[in-house]
Every structure is written in C-alpha cells, then in structure tokens.
Amino acid sequence: MEKVNRRIRTRFAPSPTGPLHIGGVRTALYSFLFAKKHGGNFILRIEDTDRNRFVPGAEEYIVESLNWCGIMPDESIIKGGFFAPYRQSERKEIYQRYAEQLIADGHAYYAFDTAEELEALRMKTEREKRVFSYDASVRMNLRNSLCLPPAETEKMLKENVPHVIRLKVPAGETITFTDLVRGEVSFNSDLVDDKVLIKSDGMPTYHLAHLADDIEMQITHAIRGEEWLPSAPAHILIYRFLNKENEMPQYAHLPLLLKPEGNGKLSKRDGDRLGFPVFPLQWKDPKSGEISMGYREQGYYPEAFINMLALLGWNPGTDQEIFTMEDLIRHFSFEHVHKSGARFDPEKAKWFNAQWLHRKPVNELAASLKNQVEKQGWFNAAFDERYFLKAAELLRPRVYFDHEMAESGKYLFCKPTGYDEKVITKKWREPLRSFFQVLADETLANIESFTAEQVEQTFKSLAEKHQQKTGDVMPLLRVFITGAGSGVDLFPMLELLGKTEVIERIRTAIIKI
C-alpha cells in the first residue's frame, strides 16, 4: 500500500563463488529491465558471506560480465551509492543488530549444537528413513537457549562457546504470499526448519543477510531463481517478526534454465560437453587453471546474447523477436514471465547473433573485417575503405559471427592456392581453355566500365557465342577466381576484385590447370 508510491529498486545479489552463469545473467537482466521500465534503480550487491567458497577474481568477473551485457547498476561496489557499502562482508554489524532484535523479541535463539552432533542426528534419522529437520518438533531436546537454563546459556556465551543464532519458526502456521510470477503460494510452517541466521563465525547466512540488506537498501522487488522458493516462507516469517512486513519487497521467483538435452538444470559441464558457452565471459579457474568459454570470446554480440536470454522465460506477447535493450525495457513485465523451466537452445543463440549481424551498420562490419584481414597478414594497399565496405556487404549474409568474415571470404584478399577438384572434374574440358583465354585477354580486357552488370552481360554473351552453357562455365570461372566451388555472388565479386586482378587470376588458372 505505502509501497505503491515507493521508487522501484531492484537488486542482483550474486555471491563471488565463481563465474556468473547465464541463468544468473538472466536474473540480473530481468531485475534491471523491471527497474528501468519503472524509472527505478538497479543495484548490484555482492553476497560474500561465505568465506570458504570465496573465489578470487569472481567479483571482478561479475562486474565485467554485467558491464559487457549493458546491465548497468545504478549502485554497486564500484559505483558506490547512498546505501554503501554494497559488499555484505562489510556490513556485518547490521546483520548482528537484526539478529539481536529477533532474539530480544523471542523469535530467534542461540544454538550450541556442534556440526558433529547435528551430523550424528542426521545419520540417525536417516537410518529411520526420515529426514532430520531442526524445528519445533525437536528443538526442545537439543542444546539451545530455548531449553537450556538461562544461566548456562549466559555462561556459554560469555565463554565464547561456538554457537549459531537460529530462527524460531512457529509450528502449525500456514504462510502465504503472492509471488509476481506464480501468484499465491502457501507453505506449512511445520515443514520450515529453524534456519541459521548467524553462523558460528559471526557471519550471517543468506537468509538474514539478503533480507536485512533488502530492508536497509529499500528494495521493492526481490527477483531471484526458483531455487529460493522453498525458503521464501522463512523469509516472510522474518519480515513479520521484524515488524517490517509492509517494507517487504515483492518476491518474483524465476523459472530455471534447463540443459539442452537430458534432465536437470543447466550446468557448467553441459557447455563443455555440448560445445557451447554457459558463461558470458571466458573464465579461467584460479585453482585448476581450467578454462571455460564465454559468449564474448565466441564472438557473440552482447545485444544478441541479451536478446536471446531475455526470450528464455519471457515473451512480449507479440511476434517480435529482435529486441534492443530499450525495447526490452519498454516491453518487460512479469505477467509474461513463464512459470516453467526453459531448455536452453544453442542453435537459436547462433540465430540471434546472425540476426544482429545482419542488422549491424556495414561500416562497422567493414572496420572489423579490415582488422581481421590485417591480423591474417592479407592486407595490401589496394584494399581501401570502399573495398572493405563492399566485401563486408557480400560476406555478411553468409556468416553467423563477425569474426568469420575474413576466413570465409579469404579469396577477396588472397589469390587462390588451389582449385576445387570436384568442380574441375565435373566441369572442365580441354576445349574450354580457349574460351577462358578469350575471356581474359579480349572480352574482359576490353570492358571499359568493369561493373557487375557489364561483366555479367559480356560474359554471358561470350558463352553464348561459344555455345557454352552458363551453368557449365560459371562454376569454373568461380573456381578460377576463388579456388572454391561456392562463395559470394560471382559478378559483384568480380567487380570488387577489379579488372586487372580478375584477368590475372583467370590467366594463372588456365596455366595451372
């Protein structure tokens, strides 16, 4: 009610335990789109409360990935902001304060059970074919401030006996909330365990930390993966116990990204196995040195990557498929977020990239092509700006990726080094030698304006004069010029190469053949 007029604030809160998975990027994207659509702020917060799982470089990776995608946080560890710091490890006192309030109000308690004790209990219940749950049914038989004499609790706290703080989940309640994607969802509190809020190392768990920060940072919409749905009731309870239910963000649980084939959610392994990236950027594991490929390094445009990701679980309700970030911002809404998991399709990802490639301004492609040609060492002074422009135009519809242009159009920059045997065997006959001789030395040599149209016309009339079918003689011409049986449109290519080069290549070919 009062949140209706609050400024929209969303956050993406990954933990720096490794590279950001494309599922995570999608969560960030949706959070960003939603905030921007409503003129709000998008915040990047780092949830580094687990010291054991911290991976060096992961934080930088996250920042760089979002940056590459164009998902720009308004507040972050880099940018700062009114609610700084944005790294949870730097906000420890806040969580302590929340935990203490919960204890003071009787909604949380100290627990002294050791990891070993709990492990033993788990083993025991497992043998009885049940699952151990630290909850109302057993908590009074364990070692915590609820059942221990107050004096003993106090003594242990004073002596710094390792302990955690747990949420005291009431029994027999139905917890209901409205999810932006799924509608009304309800849980029985009997099945919610007494979640650890503060770990024995003094760090908060996700459950407390994300929630405290969402309150502190005035987050209005908490968008996260479906894997969080089962712990949502615990989170609702904490808001309630804190008397902050009216400040609780709206939760949206996104469907998961599934493997292209087989069962389960998309994982790092799938990428390696099926040969497509599952990470936006290349990642080198600092421990093993193992390298995982990234969309950026594979040659994907960030626009295409984002476009593809946005449509995996969301749709505009129309037939439009190609979206700029601005389009996405304009059209995004949770009503059109699908409820079930989406199987990732690497083929369609490529298609999206081709679509974006086909829409790029040619001069951009030309510049990139020039770069590739230089890198290959194929450059020479005859290739001016116009040349690259034309070449890019010819090459563009034949590739999925920008970086494929030079290689697939090598013959536009280098003379052929051999001739496709298949075409030669099929089409070459000795009498044709004189035809090509005349073509090179007379017909082409005499053309004053060497345009595609002119060349095509004179070539075809020469063929007719020699009683040759164009279908026989054109493939040969192509092979003589490019060395290959297929490639870009023949006559525009001849125009591009220019009279001298074309004549020279034909002469060379009929000598070598």
Place this chain on the structure above:
RNA sequence: GGCCCGUUCGUCUAGGGGUCUAGGACAUCUCCCUUUCACGGAGGAAACACGGGUUCGAUUCCCGUACGGGCUACCA
C-alpha cells in the same frame, strides 16, 4: 522419502471456457530465387501429458495420476 513449483509442436513460446481446422520463431523437409553455398521468399510435417469431474461446451477451471524441476547445509 517429504515439501513446493511446473507440464501447448524436437526446442523457445502465443492463447486461457466456444473465434483452436491451436498462432509465431529456431531446427527439419519441399519449392522459388541462384553458377554454388548462404541470405531472402513461399509452403509442409510437427504439440494442448493422462484420467476423472464442473459445464450446453474444456487446451483453457477443479481434483487425482504420471512425468519434469527445485529445495530438503553453520552454501548461496
């Protein structure tokens, strides 16, 4: 196992009681364009998981079943 969430062409999805002979896109197939391979264009094959209700009518609502997914840590 328990709990929660889900289930429309192979894949991403539209639709949400009658307009559904279920629409689009990727992939696939055919044809057209073309010297070729693409691009582009035209067309084809291809789906409402199953069983019960509710209803005059169910792909759409309800309940079961099956299947899929997630969670079940002092990880997020």
